[in-house]
Amino acid sequence: MKRVLRRYARLLAVQIRTSFTLAVQYRFDFFVEGALAVVWLAIALVPLAVVFARRTTVAGWSYPEALVVVGLFSMLKAVLDGGVMPSLNHVVDGIRKGTLDFILLKPADAQFLVSTARFEPWRILDFVGSIGIVCFAFHRLGRWPTAGHACTGLLLFSVALMLVYSLWILVVSLSFRVVKVDNLSYLFMSIFDAGRWPVHVFKGALRMLFTVVFPLALMTTYPAQALLGTLRGTHALLAGTGGLLFTAVARVVWQRSLRSYTSASS
Amino acid sequence: MVAYRSEFLVWILSMNMPLVMMALWTAVAADGPVGRFGQRDFVSYYLGMFIVRILAGSWLVWELTMEIRSGTLATRLLRPIHPLWAFSATQLAAVPMRVIVLSPLVVVLYWVAGARLPLHDPARVAIVVAAIAGAWLLLFLVMAIIGMLAAYVESALSVFDLWLAAQSILSGFLVPLELMPAWVARVARVLPFRYILGFPVETLIGLESNATALRDLGVQWLFIAGALVATIALWRRALRRFAAFGG
Numbered sequence: 001m002k003r004v005l006r007r008y009a010r011l012l013a014v015q016i017r018t019s020f021t022l023a024v025q026y027r028f029d030f031f032v033e034g035a036l037a038v039v040w041l042a043i044a045l046v047p048l049a050v051v052f053a054r055r056t057t058v059a060g061w062s063y064p065e066a067l068v069v070v071g072l073f074s075m076l077k078a079v080l081d082g083g084v085m086p087s088l089n090h091v092v093d094g095i096r097k098g099t100l101d102f103i104l105l106k107p108a109d110a111q112f113l114v115s116t117a118r119f120e121p122w123r124i125l126d127f128v129g130s131i132g133i134v135c136f137a138f139h140r141l142g143r144w145p146t147a148g149h150a151c152t153g154l155l156l157f158s159v160a161l162m163l164v165y166s167l168w169i170l171v172v173s174l175s176f177r178v179v180k181v182d183n184l185s186y187l188f189m190s191i192f193d194a195g196r197w198p199v200h201v202f203k204g205a206l207r208m209l210f211t212v213v214f215p216l217a218l219m220t221t222y223p224a225q226a227l228l229g230t231l232r233g234t235h236a237l238l239a240g241t242g243g244l245l246f247t248a249v250a251r252v253v254w255q256r257s258l259r260s261y262t263s264a265s266s
Numbered sequence: 267m268v269a270y271r272s273e274f275l276v277w278i279l280s281m282n283m284p285l286v287m288m289a290l291w292t293a294v295a296a297d298g299p300v301g302r303f304g305q306r307d308f309v310s311y312y313l314g315m316f317i318v319r320i321l322a323g324s325w326l327v328w329e330l331t332m333e334i335r336s337g338t339l340a341t342r343l344l345r346p347i348h349p350l351w352a353f354s355a356t357q358l359a360a361v362p363m364r365v366i367v368l369s370p371l372v373v374v375l376y377w378v379a380g381a382r383l384p385l386h387d388p389a390r391v392a393i394v395v396a397a398i399a400g401a402w403l404l405l406f407l408v409m410a411i412i413g414m415l416a417a418y419v420e421s422a423l424s425v426f427d428l429w430l431a432a433q434s435i436l437s438g439f440l441v442p443l444e445l446m447p448a449w450v451a452r453v454a455r456v457l458p459f460r461y462i463l464g465f466p467v468e469t470l471i472g473l474e475s476n477a478t479a480l481r482d483l484g485v486q487w488l489f490i491a492g493a494l495v496a497t498i499a500l501w502r503r504a505l506r507r508f509a510a511f512g513g
Contacts, residue, residue: 032424039431050441059293187280194286201293
């Protein structure tokens, strides 16, 4: 077991090194995209600013509290853009062209290999900027999370990371059947975008959708509430188990889809 | 065939941003109107935004940059019809299908906004139609201009991303312009962005009087004329450059 883990750690290091080399090669492109990400982040704050210029609270959330959600959202997005999307887009390409064969032939877990194929190191800047937003929000709030709250927040944030990753694996699994996935990833990102708002803003069916089906609430609202100390214990527990369940389901679906992969030639 | 249909559906679904903003603003307006926007106004504004965005949407910039990069534009140049005419024809051919898909939403819009919609006034209906057609044309030309930059630079699509970023704020796409700070709204009136989304929506749901709408329509078509001149000029130059690319 220990040897296996060490082997995978070494493999991860190799993959990350490759990505760094690639990133340095296309420096200008990454720089442009990094700058664009900052622009989009700033634009995302505009509706928030306009709304809270008119109201002190919206659906029970004050300005700094909503800012915590936005900060967590953009942290997640940075991880997604930098660590998850590039790899998985790479797989989708492989499925279409049939080059996935080369990955499947390698003597390591295929899901591990495809999930670590590409990183965009410049996204770390986005991540740091987003931490800045969260810190600014707590500064405005005038109080900082207690150690306990910070721990729960961190824990739920890792659940959120797993959720995002699993959802993506599900999307990619779908691409074994529907070849055109660039549109699907566009759809995914457009729904994911709603995560910048506290889920309490949405009513009825939409809230159900964002809690259970596409669990945006678990990704941004609950971790934010945990940090703010307003999350109920039962919710935290449910979020944790829900996240684990989702990850397990994604793994099973991935393995099933892989079985139906027939390469491009056949 | 199924793949194409699902693609179309996915495209429509991924335009969901106005619906999210609608949910947000109706929550905000739950305890009293914002400016002159009540809950119903927000619903009709963002429904209108959704409809106009899909009707006047275009994907020329992606097609053009791809064809320029891969060189397939060359085959289009051989045909006895100007490529931009061909592009616009394929895009316009998609409109009837879009109308069919959108028609349930139009019914919902009518049901929500009812009396506010200027359907009884033929002059107004004409203005709305002209505004939506103009919005489509303006976006198409802007996309042609930015798309042709691909003949010069690698990252023409990044340029378009920047355009989209500015458009989402200055066109009233995220927030109705009249709820923005007054100076932003004023700046937006003299920039082209508003005439692609905000202006047709505002006339459609009756936020503007006929006189103002007519004046804004004039401004919109002025922008179109300007964009048309720029497109023609740039097209000739870019084409010369493109020939150098492939040959």
